[in-house]
Amino acid sequence: MIEKEVTVTIKEGLHAKPAGELVQKLSEFTSDVEFLLKNRSYNAKSLLGLMGAAIREGQVITVRVDGPDEEEAFEWIKTFI
Known part of the structure; x- marks a missing residue:
């Protein structure tokens, strides 16, 4: 398992378009991916999440x-973020 901090550099953050691109690309990987923020965990393979x-x-x-x-x-x- 890899768990490291990453600073978001995407202009305007993970709004709809970059979030959609992220989810689409992550679906190609078999690993589970979570983003942890403010003591909450978010499934990075879920657009709604x-x-x-x-x-x-x-x-x-x-990023876990x-x-x-x-x-x-x-x-x-x-690289993406």
Whole structure:
């Protein structure tokens, strides 16, 4: 399992378009992916979950990835966010 903090650099945060792109790409990975923010966990493979998190530019989130392709998934997330 990988669990690391990442600062969101996407302009305007994870609003609908980037959240949709994120969910679509993460569906290609078999690993489970969660974003932890303000003592809550959000399924990063769920568009509704991400929209509910209201993640903004500049926020620091914890990314937790667990599974057989966790390293590749985490590296992609880190680059995307």
